[in-house]
Each structure stands twice: as structure tokens, then as C-alpha cells.
Amino acid sequence: MRCAICLAGSLALALSLGCAPAPTKDEPVVSVDPLPSWNDGASRQAITDFVNRVTDPASPDFVPEPERIAVFDNDGTLWAERPLYFQLIFAMDRVKAMAGEHPEWATQQPFQAVLENDLEALAASGEHGLLELVMATHAGMTTEEFKLVVEEWMATAKHPTTGRSFTEMVYQPMLELLDYLRASGFKTFIVSGGGIEFMRPWTEEIYGIPPEQVVGSSIKTTYEVRDGKPVVVRVPEINFIDDKAGKPVGIHSHIGRRPIAAFGNSDGDFQMIEWTTSGDGARLGVYIHHSDSEREWAYDRDSHIGRLDRGLDEAAERGWVIVSMKNDWETIYP
Amino acid sequence: MRCAICLAGSLALALSLGCAPAPTKDEPVVSVDPLPSWNDGASRQAITDFVNRVTDPASPDFVPEPERIAVFDNDGTLWAERPLYFQLIFAMDRVKAMAGEHPEWATQQPFQAVLENDLEALAASGEHGLLELVMATHAGMTTEEFKLVVEEWMATAKHPTTGRSFTEMVYQPMLELLDYLRASGFKTFIVSGGGIEFMRPWTEEIYGIPPEQVVGSSIKTTYEVRDGKPVVVRVPEINFIDDKAGKPVGIHSHIGRRPIAAFGNSDGDFQMIEWTTSGDGARLGVYIHHSDSEREWAYDRDSHIGRLDRGLDEAAERGWVIVSMKNDWETIYP
Numbered sequence: 001m002r003c004a005i006c007l008a009g010s011l012a013l014a015l016s017l018g019c020a021p022a023p024t025k026d027e028p029v030v031s032v033d034p035l036p037s038w039n040d041g042a043s044r045q046a047i048t049d050f051v052n053r054v055t056d057p058a059s060p061d062f063v064p065e066p067e068r069i070a071v072f073d074n075d076g077t078l079w080a081e082r083p084l085y086f087q088l089i090f091a092m093d094r095v096k097a098m099a100g101e102h103p104e105w106a107t108q109q110p111f112q113a114v115l116e117n118d119l120e121a122l123a124a125s126g127e128h129g130l131l132e133l134v135m136a137t138h139a140g141m142t143t144e145e146f147k148l149v150v151e152e153w154m155a156t157a158k159h160p161t162t163g164r165s166f167t168e169m170v171y172q173p174m175l176e177l178l179d180y181l182r183a184s185g186f187k188t189f190i191v192s193g194g195g196i197e198f199m200r201p202w203t204e205e206i207y208g209i210p211p212e213q214v215v216g217s218s219i220k221t222t223y224e225v226r227d228g229k230p231v232v233v234r235v236p237e238i239n240f241i242d243d244k245a246g247k248p249v250g251i252h253s254h255i256g257r258r259p260i261a262a263f264g265n266s267d268g269d270f271q272m273i274e275w276t277t278s279g280d281g282a283r284l285g286v287y288i289h290h291s292d293s294e295r296e297w298a299y300d301r302d303s304h305i306g307r308l309d310r311g312l313d314e315a316a317e318r319g320w321v322i323v324s325m326k327n328d329w330e331t332i333y334p
Numbered sequence: 335m336r337c338a339i340c341l342a343g344s345l346a347l348a349l350s351l352g353c354a355p356a357p358t359k360d361e362p363v364v365s366v367d368p369l370p371s372w373n374d375g376a377s378r379q380a381i382t383d384f385v386n387r388v389t390d391p392a393s394p395d396f397v398p399e400p401e402r403i404a405v406f407d408n409d410g411t412l413w414a415e416r417p418l419y420f421q422l423i424f425a426m427d428r429v430k431a432m433a434g435e436h437p438e439w440a441t442q443q444p445f446q447a448v449l450e451n452d453l454e455a456l457a458a459s460g461e462h463g464l465l466e467l468v469m470a471t472h473a474g475m476t477t478e479e480f481k482l483v484v485e486e487w488m489a490t491a492k493h494p495t496t497g498r499s500f501t502e503m504v505y506q507p508m509l510e511l512l513d514y515l516r517a518s519g520f521k522t523f524i525v526s527g528g529g530i531e532f533m534r535p536w537t538e539e540i541y542g543i544p545p546e547q548v549v550g551s552s553i554k555t556t557y558e559v560r561d562g563k564p565v566v567v568r569v570p571e572i573n574f575i576d577d578k579a580g581k582p583v584g585i586h587s588h589i590g591r592r593p594i595a596a597f598g599n600s601d602g603d604f605q606m607i608e609w610t611t612s613g614d615g616a617r618l619g620v621y622i623h624h625s626d627s628e629r630e631w632a633y634d635r636d637s638h639i640g641r642l643d644r645g646l647d648e649a650a651e652r653g654w655v656i657v658s659m660k661n662d663w664e665t666i667y668p
Binding site: 210224245255 | 400403477521523530531534538544545546547548552555556557558559563564566579580581582583586587588589590591605608609612
């Protein structure tokens with residue numbers, strides 16, 4: 001009897017670990033579609049073909065598990081970025097909250113634009129200006145204090161047009177894709193122009209991506225012992241901008257090997273996808289194209305935020321996949 | 335019959351995943367000692383007690399798996415560092431190989447010391463000088479070229495006194511400890527003052543630590559497209575020194591959460607262990623003390639390399655464990 005009990009216990013354990021018993025030849029394989037929010041079509045096919053090629057040990061394109069690194073941009077790729085980068089909305093809320101201590105901001109851009117709700121002037125300050133704004137409002141506290149500020153904002157703030165929580169404005173098809181890749185032995189990383197510490201407090205819960213697999217822009221930090229208590233302090237000085245040609249540098253610094261799959265949505269992701277897809281063997285480069293003006297937003301070449309111009313021109317010749325949110329995705333948000 | 339076959343298959347699978355059936359009360363637990371090279375004693379006991387406390391769901395000190403982060407210094411903690419940091423021996427070999435292209439090195443320290451085999455002068459240039467030497471000799475090539483140089487050196491170079499390969503001068507008890515922690519749900523990271531790109535080519539094979547879990551000192555890199563081929567180029571400029579107060583900064587940057595266990599051997603690891611052990615809940619701080627002049631080397635307070643002075647003074651009051659290589663380790667090398 002012991003044997004049967006142990007076996008049953010092991011079976012339960014095996015199932016809980018995702019190890020279902022193999023079907024016999026006579027029975028059809030009952031497989032659950034890992035990408036139910038992806039419509040049938042060339043984009044979906046390109047993704048599943050790639051995964052099959054690199055995970056099948058019999059395939060000439062087989063890639064051992066440790067080398068299965070997939071990198072994802074965040075803004076506009078895993079979650080929405082309209083009307084503004086969400087981190088920017090967070091930063092604007094912070095600027096307003098902190099303005100009393102900073103009278104000089106009333107006449108200093110890009111702070112003035114924030115206090116006057118002048119989104120045009122804010123957008124005109126460019127991506128570097130936006131990052132500077134973000135960094136300036138995120139410093140002068142310990143890393144643990146900042147984490148609490150982010151967590152509180154995420155728990156309470158709502159998107160200005162949809163009224164959803166920002167963590168509810170992630171893309172359901174991308175959540176499925178992350179799960180599908182991980183179930184296929186991939187390690188998934190975020191490589192975002194956004195602030196690394198703005199993402200880390202919630203990426204594990206929302207995307208299943210732990211803090212140590214998040215790469216992003218950062219301000220400098222220092223280690224200090226204050227009144228006997230060790231702290232890491234955020235200093236108002238930009239450390240690294242993880243955008244454009246910075247993305248392969250960030251990947252190299254944090255991951256230390258070249259990914260085999262990269263997902264982005266803007267020209268800021270061009271070099272990341274270029275670096276990824278120029279390695280040997282099977283590679284996958286994917287652009288998410290914001291083509292759905294009804295369910296999300298439609299923008300590309302002329303957008304201040306998430307501009308996709310060179311990527312649209314060169315994707316075909318480089319063999320990169322362009323996913324149409326309108327046509328390829330049955331669902332947008334969870 | 336199908337059921338039994340499936341069960342048997344699941345059992346084999348479960349066993350291969352490390353899920354052995356639980357023994358009944360009547361049978362003794364046949365357990366394999368995970369730390370056979372560790373002698374019985376207070377050090378070993380402190381480590382296994384800590385692991386039991388944080389992994390037992392019924393323990394008040396239980397830590398969920400994703401938070402089980404353990405960080406390890408490399409030089410002097412995972413492998414030897416005498417008579418010189420091994421990366422320095424590598425750099426010296428590089429200096430000699432490259433000296434023809436750099437006539438100015440003949441009268442410029444610390445290069446002159448290398449070319450004249452003047453180890454005293456080299457040691458006197460200090461840790462920062464040593465890192466500068468390392469960085470200077472490691473730049474001016476792509477990251478992939480550098481990786482090949484490291485791999486070739488590792489495959490051929492021998493330690494000057496033992497004649498072993500450098501990757502054979504790792505500590506057997508620490509290899510067991512790494513395995514034991516990982517089997518207990520820990521994620522293991524290297525956090526070293528050594529160059530991150532000098533370690534990454536071999537840490538996965540030797541320690542089971544993949545490149546993305548290696549934190550270290552670095553020079554700057556840039557992304558370029560050369561004749562249509564994307565490359566990441568190593569620039570002769572120090573980017574980050576992952577030593578002393580830099581270690582908590584490196585941990586924060588790469589890992590993004592505070593470890594619960596830290597292992598070092600010198601005052602350069604003090605802040606890493608301090609940062610780790612000052613968090614809430616159960617924490618483990620460990621110093622490896624080089625106390626074995628026969629089987630390894632004996633040094634601490636007066637050593638240029640791997641100086642352990644403040645750490646020895648404060649370990650007891652801070653509750654950190656001091657592992658004596660002489661008394662606590664039955665074996666040194668594999």
C-alpha cells in the first residue's frame with residue numbers, strides 16, 4: 001500500500017509542478033492554447049514557429065535553456081503609454097506634491113509645464129527632458145522610501161481617460177506571451193527606457209518578472225549608514241539612460257549575454273532588436289504596432305511618444321515581425 | 335494499466351525534479367549530507383540553522399522563495415586570491431603581450447611594475463590602481479572578443495605555485511554551499527570587486543551562476559554598428575567599482591532587492607554583509623577566514639590583498655559567522 005500512496009502523492013506533486021503524465025499514442029493530446037488573445041495569422045505563427053524551432057532538441061535551431069533570453073520593452077510594449085508615459089504621470093503627481101518646497105519650478109522647464117498642465121510644452125522637452133524630470137522628482141530619499149511611494153501611487157492612481165489602475169493597462173496578449181515563453185524555458189527580462197526603480201516594485205506581481213530581471217534607466221545611488229541604519233540613497237544625478245543605443249549596453253551590463261528574442265514598439269527599441277537579431281542562429285525581433293484607434297491608440301511615425309519610423313521602414317528587410325494590435329490581438333487589456 | 339504506467343512515469347519525473355516521496359514514520363530518512371566538506375561545528379551549524387529557519391513554512395523566519403537572495407564575493411571567498419588576484423595575473427599576462435604596442439608602459443606605473451615582475455610595487459599601487467590596470471588592459475575590443483581572450487586564458491593558464499588551472503582553485507566547500515542554497519530555493523549571485531566580464535565567461539560552468547547573476551566592477555561600453563555588424567565595444571574608462579560601499583550599490587542596481595545572506599572574506603565585503611544583515615527577519619552574514627597556511631594561505635589584518643581587519647573586530651558583535659578554513663573545512667579544492 002505504501003507504494004501506491006507514495007505514487008499518488010508524487011503524482012499530485014508532479015501535477016502541481018506542471019508535469020502532466022504523457023498521453024499514450026491512442027489518445028489525442030489535449031493542449032490548451034497558450035495564446036488565446038492572439039488571433040490566427042502571420043504574427044502569431046512567426047512567434048510560435050520560432051519558439052518551436054529553438055525548443056525542439058531535434059531542431060537545427062535548438063537553443064539550450066540558459067541561452068533562451070527574451071527582452072521586452074515596457075512602455076507601449078507591455079503596457080500602454082498614452083496620453084503620456086505612465087511614469088511621467090507619476091512624476092507629474094510628484095511635482096505637484098513637492099512644488100511647495102521648490103518655488104523655482106514655477107519658471108523652470110519642464111517643471112513649469114507640469115504645474116501648468118501644459119502637455120504640449122512637456123512633450124516638446126523631449127525624451128531626455130522627460131527623463132530628467134522623472135529623475136529629479138525621484139531623488140533625495142532612500143530606495144526603500146521610494147519603493148513605498150511607487151507602491152502607494154500604483155495602488156491608488158487611475159488612468160486619466162480609461163479610469164483603470166495603471167497596472168490594469170497591461171496588454172493581455174503580452175501577459176500570455178510572457179507566460180508562454182517562460183513555460184518554454186525562456187528567462188524574460190524587461191529592458192525599458194523607464195526608470196528601473198519605478199518598475200521593480202510591481203513587475204513581479206503583474207508580469208511575473210522579478211526585480212533582478214528588470215533593466216531600465218537609473219539615477220545614481222550611494223550607500224550610507226545614517227544613525228546606525230544602513231541605507232541606499234537616491235541621488236539626483238542621471239546614472240544611465242536605457243534607451244536607443246543604450247539598450248544593448250544595458251542588456252550587456254545586466255544580462256551579460258545576447259538575447260535571442262526582443263519585443264519593442266518604438267524606434268527607441270531599434271538597437272535592442274538589431275542587437276538581438278544579428279546574433280547567430282534563430283532570432284526573433286518583434287515590433288508591436290499601435291494600430292487600433294478604437295480599443296487603444298493609433299500612432300507611429302509622427303508621435304512624440306513611442307515614435308516608430310525607422311523600425312517601420314526596415315522591419316521587413318530585417319525579417320522582424322510587425323504585430324498589429326488591431327488585427328492580431330483579440331483582446332487588449334485583461 | 336494506463337494509470338499505473340502514468341503514475342510510474344510521474345514518479346520518475348518527480349524524482350528527477352527532486353521530489354522524493356515523503357518517508358513514512360516507520361522509516362528513517364536517508365538524507366545525503368549536502369555539505370560533506372564542512373566539518374561539524376558552529377560555522378556549519380549556523381549556516382544550516384539559518385537555511386532551515388528561512389525555508390520551513392512553519393518557521394516564523396520563513397522567507398518566500400523569490401526573496402531568498404544570497405550574494406557571494408568571488409576573490410578569496412569562492413576561489414583563491416594568492417599570490418595575487420587571478421584577474422591581475424591575467425592582466426599581467428595581457429600587459430606583457432601588449433607591451434610592444436605601448437612603449438610608454440615601461441616607465442608608467444602600475445604597468446612598469448608588471449613588466450619588471452615587481453610584485454611589491456604592484457601591490458603598493460593599491461586596489462584602485464590594480465583595478466585601473468585591469469581595466470586598461472581589458473579595453474579596446476568588442477565584448478565578444480574579450481570573452482574569447484578570457485576563455486583562452488582560463489583554458490591554458492596555470493597558477494604560479496600550485497600548477498592548477500585557476501578554475502580548479504575554487505573552494506570545494508563553497509561549491510557545496512552554492513548547490514545547497516540553490517536546492518533550498520535560493521538564487522545565488524556573485525558580487526565581486528573583480529571585473530564582471532572577466533567572471534561571466536566561466537561562472538556558469540564552474541559555480542552554476544549564470545552571467546545575469548554576476549555583479550562586478552566594469553568599464554564603460556558603447557554600442558556601434560561596424561561595417562553593418564552590431565558590436566558592443568569596451569571603452570578604457572571605469573564605469574563602476576563594485577567594492578566596499580560600492581557593493582550595496584551594485585546589489586541594488588543589479589538585483590533590486592536586499593539579499594538575506596552574504597558571504598565575503600575581506601573588509602571590501604564589509605558593507606555588503608552589513609547591508610544584507612541589517613534587513614528585517616532572519617539574516618546570515620559570513621566571513622571566510624584565511625587561516626590555513628598549510629593547505630591554502632593564512633592572512634588577514636596585514637595583507638595587501640584580501641585585508642580582513644574591521645570585519646574581524648566587529649563580526650562577533652554583529653552576529654556574523656567567521657568560517658575558519660583550517661578548522662571548518664575538511665577539503666579546500668575539489
